[in-house]
Amino acid sequence: MSGSTRRGRIALYLGLAACSGGCTAPEVSPRDLRVDYQLPERLPEPAREAELRYAVLWMSSTPRRFWIGPQGRLAPGSTHFEVRFEGLPELDFDALAPLEQLHLSSQTQFAVGGDQVITELVADVYRPRLVVYEDDNGNRVPDVSDDGERIVEPVIAIDSEWATGIAALRDPKAAVTALSLENAEAYYATNEAFSRFAYVTGTGRLELTSPTTIALAPGAGIGPVAPFCARSLISGFGATKLSLVVDARLDLVTICGVELADCESRRLTSSDSDAGLDGGDVESLEFDAGDFGAGTLGASTPGFEQCRYNGSLEAWTRWNYETECDQCQCLTRTVGRSLVVSRAAVPDGWPCGKRVAYCEPEALPLYSLATSCDLEPDASTRDAR
Amino acid sequence: MLGSSHAGSRSALPWNVPFTWVVVLISAWLFPSPLRAEPVVADTRDHYTLLKQRLVNRQLFEQLGEPEQAYRLGRNWESVAFAVDGSVASTQVLSGEFSRFHGYFLFDTFTALRSPYGVDFDLNLALFNPSASDGIRVSSFAIPGGALHFYRDFELGGKHARIDVLGTDLDHVTLGNGLLLERWPLEGAFANFAYGDWYLRHYFGGRVFWPNDDLYTLQLGALGGKLEAMFSGWKFMRGPATSNYVDLSARLPLWGERFQVAAEYSLNLREQLRNALLLKTDYIDKLGDLAWHMGYRFRWYQRGFGPYRGLAAPTTTYNLPYRENEYLDNSFEYFGVSQGFEQWSHSLVAEFELPLAWGFRAFGEGEALFAFAREPAGEAYVIGSPRGHALPGPWVEGLYRTGLKLYPWPGLPHRLSAVFTNKQVETGRAMSEPTDLRFRTAGHYVSLQLEAAL
Numbered sequence: 001m002s003g004s005t006r007r008g009r010i011a012l013y014l015g016l017a018a019c020s021g022g023c024t025a026p027e028v029s030p031r032d033l034r035v036d037y038q039l040p041e042r043l044p045e046p047a048r049e050a051e052l053r054y055a056v057l058w059m060s061s062t063p064r065r066f067w068i069g070p071q072g073r074l075a076p077g078s079t080h081f082e083v084r085f086e087g088l089p090e091l092d093f094d095a096l097a098p099l100e101q102l103h104l105s106s107q108t109q110f111a112v113g114g115d116q117v118i119t120e121l122v123a124d125v126y127r128p129r130l131v132v133y134e135d136d137n138g139n140r141v142p143d144v145s146d147d148g149e150r151i152v153e154p155v156i157a158i159d160s161e162w163a164t165g166i167a168a169l170r171d172p173k174a175a176v177t178a179l180s181l182e183n184a185e186a187y188y189a190t191n192e193a194f195s196r197f198a199y200v201t202g203t204g205r206l207e208l209t210s211p212t213t214i215a216l217a218p219g220a221g222i223g224p225v226a227p228f229c230a231r232s233l234i235s236g237f238g239a240t241k242l243s244l245v246v247d248a249r250l251d252l253v254t255i256c257g258v259e260l261a262d263c264e265s266r267r268l269t270s271s272d273s274d275a276g277l278d279g280g281d282v283e284s285l286e287f288d289a290g291d292f293g294a295g296t297l298g299a300s301t302p303g304f305e306q307c308r309y310n311g312s313l314e315a316w317t318r319w320n321y322e323t324e325c326d327q328c329q330c331l332t333r334t335v336g337r338s339l340v341v342s343r344a345a346v347p348d349g350w351p352c353g354k355r356v357a358y359c360e361p362e363a364l365p366l367y368s369l370a371t372s373c374d375l376e377p378d379a380s381t382r383d384a385r
Numbered sequence: 386m387l388g389s390s391h392a393g394s395r396s397a398l399p400w401n402v403p404f405t406w407v408v409v410l411i412s413a414w415l416f417p418s419p420l421r422a423e424p425v426v427a428d429t430r431d432h433y434t435l436l437k438q439r440l441v442n443r444q445l446f447e448q449l450g451e452p453e454q455a456y457r458l459g460r461n462w463e464s465v466a467f468a469v470d471g472s473v474a475s476t477q478v479l480s481g482e483f484s485r486f487h488g489y490f491l492f493d494t495f496t497a498l499r500s501p502y503g504v505d506f507d508l509n510l511a512l513f514n515p516s517a518s519d520g521i522r523v524s525s526f527a528i529p530g531g532a533l534h535f536y537r538d539f540e541l542g543g544k545h546a547r548i549d550v551l552g553t554d555l556d557h558v559t560l561g562n563g564l565l566l567e568r569w570p571l572e573g574a575f576a577n578f579a580y581g582d583w584y585l586r587h588y589f590g591g592r593v594f595w596p597n598d599d600l601y602t603l604q605l606g607a608l609g610g611k612l613e614a615m616f617s618g619w620k621f622m623r624g625p626a627t628s629n630y631v632d633l634s635a636r637l638p639l640w641g642e643r644f645q646v647a648a649e650y651s652l653n654l655r656e657q658l659r660n661a662l663l664l665k666t667d668y669i670d671k672l673g674d675l676a677w678h679m680g681y682r683f684r685w686y687q688r689g690f691g692p693y694r695g696l697a698a699p700t701t702t703y704n705l706p707y708r709e710n711e712y713l714d715n716s717f718e719y720f721g722v723s724q725g726f727e728q729w730s731h732s733l734v735a736e737f738e739l740p741l742a743w744g745f746r747a748f749g750e751g752e753a754l755f756a757f758a759r760e761p762a763g764e765a766y767v768i769g770s771p772r773g774h775a776l777p778g779p780w781v782e783g784l785y786r787t788g789l790k791l792y793p794w795p796g797l798p799h800r801l802s803a804v805f806t807n808k809q810v811e812t813g814r815a816m817s818e819p820t821d822l823r824f825r826t827a828g829h830y831v832s833l834q835l836e837a838a839l
Contacts, residue, residue, distance in 0.1 A: 028777055031765040177769030177776075181721050184768040185696040193765040 030172055033085040033197040036213045037130065039078070040157055050134040052156070054081060055142045058089060058128045061097035066144050066151075073140075074132065080213070083130065085166060085197040093170050096126040102167060102198070102206045104179060123175035125167035125198075125206065132157035132216065157216040164209055167200040240334045241322070244367055247341045255313065255340055255366075269345050306373065307352030308359045310366045314343045316352050317367055338367040424448050426536075426549050426577055427586060429559035431568070433645050433667035435678045435736035436710040436750060440468055442509035442556045443534050445497035456797050458839050466497040472706065474834040475517075476809070481828015484809035485816075486706050488517035493707060505534040509554060511705060515812065526816060530554035530572070541580060549577040558588065560602060561615060561634035564649040564663040564684070568711045569593065570703045571600075582609045594699035594720060596819065597622040598692070611636045619692035628692040629654045643670045651690075659690040674740045682714055682732040688761060691716075691723025698771045700819035704812040713784055713824060714754050718772065721821070722758065725766050726777050730756035744795065749787040756780050771821035784808040784826055799837040806830055 037054070055071035069089035074081050093099075101122040133142050134154045142151045159165055169175050176194060179187060187208065191198060201209040243262035246252050247269055256263035303320035317338040341347065352358060359373035424447035430438040440448055449460035449468060459467030469492055476487040491513040498506040514525040532554040538547045552574040560566045571590040578585045586604040593600045602617040613634045620627035634649035645667045653659040667680040693699075698721040714732040722728070732755070738748040758776040760766050767775060774780035786806040793799065807829050811822040 028760065028765050028767050173767055173775060176767050179769060181696040181698045181768065181771065188696075188766060194767040195765075 028194055030087075030196040031193040033166070033195045035083050035085065035166055035197075035199075035211075036080055037083060037159075038080050038213050038215045039074075039132065040216055040218045050136050051138070052076075052132055053135045053140065053142075054083065054130060054132045056083065056085075056128045056130050057142070057151075058091055058096055058126070060092075060095040064147075065095070066142075067091040068141060071141070085168075085195075087196065088168060093124075093126065093168075099124050099126055099170075100167070100206055101125070102169065102175070102200060102208070104175060104208070105183060121175070121178050123178075124170040125200065126170075127165050127167045127200065127206075130159045130166075130214075130216070131155045157218060159214060160217045164199055164201045164212055164214055166197055166214070167206065168197055172196045240336065240369075242336045242338070242367060244338045244340055247339075247345075249345070250313070250340065250342060260367075268339065268341055269347055305351070305356045306359055306370065307356045308366055308370060309343055309352075312343050313340055313366055314346060314352060315340045315366045316350065316356065317369070319369060334369070336367065336369065340366065424451060426547070426579070427575065429557070429568075431559075433669050433678065433680065434734070435669070435676060435738055435748075436712075437707070438710070439470060439493060439707055440495050442495060442507050442530055442554050443497075443505065443532055443551060445495050445505075445507065446499055456838070464499050466499070467495065468839070469494040470707075470836075470838045472834060472836045474706070474832050476830050476832040479805075479829040479831060481807075481830075482825075483828075483830075484825040485812045485814070486515045486810055489513060489515045489706065491706055493705075503535060503537050505532075505536070507532040507534055507554065509556070513705065513816075515816065524815075528816065530556070544581040545579075546581075547577075547579045549575070549579075551575040551577075555588065555590065558590065560588070560604075560617065561613060561632055561651075562636065562647045562649040562663055562665060563716070564634070564651050564661055565617065565619075565630065565632065565716055566593065566600070567715050569717075570701075573600075583607050584610070592702070593619070594701075594717060595621065595624075595693060595697060596700070597624050611638075621693070625694035626655075628694075644668045653690050653692075655689065655694075657689070659687045661686045661690045675737060676739075677737040678735065680732075680734040682734075683730070684714065684716075684719070684732070685729040686719050686723055686727070688727040689724055691720035693720065693724070695724055696768065697721060698821035700821045701823060702817050702819050704810050704816065704820065704823060706810050708810050708823070709786070709806075709808055711823075712752055713782060713826075714752070715823070717823060718756075718770075722768060722770055722776055725768060726758035726760050728756065728758045730754060738790075741789075744792045746790045746792065747788075748790055750785065751787075752782075752784045754782045754784075756782075782826060784824065800835075802832075802834040802836065804830075804832045804834060806832065 052074040053071060054074060055068050058067040058069075059065065067089045070083055070085065072081075072083070102125040104121040104123060131142065131151065132155070133151065134156060135142075136153050137143065142155075143153050144150070145152045172195065176184060176187060191208075191211075199209045199211050200206045241262075242260065243264070244256055244260060245264050245266050245268070246255050248265050248267040249269060250265075252263060252265045303318055305316070305318050307314070307316050309315070315338045317336050319334060319336045322333055322335045341350070346352070359370045425441050425444045428441060430441065432438070445466040445468065446460075448454060449457045449466050454460060454468075457468050459465070471490070471492045473490045474486070474488070476483065491511065494508075494510045494512065496506075496508045496510070509530040511528045511530075512526070513528075514522065516524055532551055535550045536548065538545065540546065553572045555571040555573055555575050557568045558566060558571045559568055571588070571593065573588065573590040575589075576587045584604075584606040586602070586606065588600070588602045588604075590600040592598065598619060598621050600617065600619050602615055604613055604615040606613040613632075615630070615632040615634070617630045617632065618627050619630070630651050630653055632649065632651040634647070636645060636647040638645045645665070647663075647665040647667075649663040651661045653661070662683075662685045664683040665680065667678065669676075669678040671677070699717050701717070712732070712734060714730060714734075719728050719730075733753045734751065736748075736750045738746055740746050757779050758770075760777045767777070770776055770780070772780070772782070784807060786804055786808055788802055788804040788806075790800045790802045793801070807826050809825045809828075809830060811820055811825045812818070813820050
């Protein structure tokens with residue numbers, strides 16, 4: 001074999017090997033996500049002629065606009081149904097509101113001492129809401145009010161604002177490719193395939209979570225779907241708010257000092273008897289939803305009580321959480337309200353030492369929340385159990 | 386876990402690949418050409434390149450005895466050999482960001498003590514400060530690599546035989562032609578029995594690509610290493626199962642060793658066999674005063690061939706500036722995502738050095754890497770590689786270094802260089818911190834360098 005022939009054959013073999021696997025690699029399309037939803041146990045009976053349907057709602061804020069999809073019919077008597085998230089309906093992702101940030105993390109290798117550094121990565125996401133509604137007019141879409149603000153057909157179930165849900169990523173490829181290989185492996189351990197949609201959980205800080213059945217909450221009585229925003233964003237925790245009601249027989253300034261502005265003097269005991277507190281007055285001072293801000297999202301959150309004493313004073317405090325929202329930005333804070341009386345003149349019906357155990361004195365102001373003591377659920381919470 | 390449920394890949398071994406390999410193997414047998422006598426046992430430095438090949442931390446006496454090392458001051462001391470390659474560089478950014486090494490000094494020192502009866506002490510001590518910006522000597526490091534080397538030459542059946550046992554600094558190791566491991570710093574143990582043109586060789590390396598891995602090999606070589614069969618195991622502590630490989634490699638130097646064709650085929654013996662192939666051709670020559678080299682490489686790794694059964698980026702804990710004299714094309718860049726994708730690449734390399742006047746030389750080094758990653762049909766995975774490429778899909782990188790070198794003393798390697806490049810060795814804050822990036826290539830840099838060798 002001549003040298004040139006040998007060289008030619010070698011070149012041929014190399015050329016054949018070079019493209020042996022093909023010379024192109026196709027792009028990967030995001031996969032569908034199939035999600036199992038569970039209906040609430042008690043659903044109102046739909047009107048005879050209406051059928052139950054589900055719809056995934058995508059909303060913008062200003063001007064209010066709804067996009068719908070996917071949607072479908074629920075089989076009569078079903079307790080579960082599957083929704084297939086294939087892609088986004090025709091919409092402008094930037095117009096959706098509120099856009100949220102999904103927190104991903106990625107490990108980098110440049111840590112001092114060999115530890116890995118967790119780099120915080122965030123990806124823009126939108127969490128559409130899923131509603132189950134009565135299709136009163138049989139048009140197979142949820143009807144929107146004339147002002148575009150609400151769904152007018154009866155919504156009988158809706159996904160929870162605070163539980164595990166489905167989020168759509170604005171740019172799934174960018175989000176996933178930003179992950180370290182180790183985190184990408186963790187991502188695929190739950191998501192199984194590359195998708196525009198992901199299971200997320202959390203309030204304020206959204207994170208990926210494993211696939212699960214999503215339980216819907218009853219929708220009866222919730223009124224229009226999301227009159228202000230599709231989702232509320234818990235954006236932080238505000239300062240504790242405390243108000244005191246001090247028995248009029250006590251010195252208000254001595255107890256409240258100058259820092260505690262929300263301090264009120266009121267007669268909690270009868271004027272002619274040390275032990276003559278009017279039980280009705282006590283009841284009137286117990287908290288109701290209004291004490292925690294009407295219309296706020298957190299009004300129904302469980303509360304708890306605490307009784308403490310210090311010297312001759314005794315305080316009964318009820319604590320709760322309050323969430324106040326401005327548009328879709330919400331702040332959660334702890335709200336406390338104390339009744340302060342003399343230990344020598346507690347009123348009838350005073351719960352301390354009876355229904356509510358005392359928290360032993362410690363080096364905290366009388367009306368502070370002593371987390372070292374067991375926190376008693378308040379009456380409304382107990383009733384709910 | 387990614388890939389754990391994937392029964393198979395649709396890619397089968399292309400029909401022409403084993404055929405090509407067989408042709409090269411037989412050619413190597415039928416057309417033997419004398420190999421250059423290597424002064425270093427298991428010298429896996431790349432001789433088909435113009436990229437500088439540093440000394441190896443063993444048999445320093447033999448290396449310094451080579452004619453091209455005649456300028457070394459420490460080559461004629463009776464029982465001691467000493468050499469140092471020094472470099473100082475100041476790098477400025479044209480675009481992008483610095484790597485850690487940007488205003489550095491590096492003294493790569495080699496010391497060997499030799500007994501008269503076959504024991505060497507070998508010490509490679511790297512002294513460096515990666516950044517003058519850190520403050521005076523704040524980041525200065527001394528990193529020793531030591532080896533004890535026992536060896537004996539003897540006659541057996543009228544043929545020369547030699548035994549070498551060495552550890553722990555194995556310097557930079559290439560297995561086969563580099564399909565599994567290429568120019569990779571390794572610490573562990575090495576044993577070699579050479580008999581005529583044959584050898585039986587064993588490597589044990591700890592911490593290769595991952596913090597919890599070990600690598601061991603058993604290699605049988607013929608024709609002075611032109612043909613080699615290897616069995617190797619890549620195992621993991623508290624990690625995925627061991628990957629065992631059988632591997633065949635061949636090198637065929639032609640035309641007075643100016644041209645080389647090399648091939649390597651490897652099989653991962655996991656539950657479902659996984660194949661890989663490497664083909665390399667290189668031509669190195671001089672055209673008048675112009676020294677030049679061109680090379681082409683083709684790599685193909687079937688999905689799941691890599692040793693780690695999962696997605697985990699390989700990392701290196703030893704990245705010094707002289708590793709710029711390595712190619713980007715390396716199994717390190719493929720094994721992190723091997724569980725997810727079938728991968729193949731075409732790599733072109735070219736270097737030249739041209740003497741000008743008054744001691745000046747122009748030089749250029751380039752590498753173009755065209756790589757592809759493909760997922761098996763019916764699956765949907767997208768990930769980002771440590772180098773920042775979205776996979777699956779093609780990815781392309783081009784690396785260059787070019788500039789002028791001034792050799793003030795004719796015949797001596799000391800030089801001053803002005804280098805334009807987009808290739809910088811990456812490292813963590815401390816060099817021993819693991820990094821999954823070997824090179825930073827996101828910018829363009831100009832670097833003034835002083836290099837000397839004594």
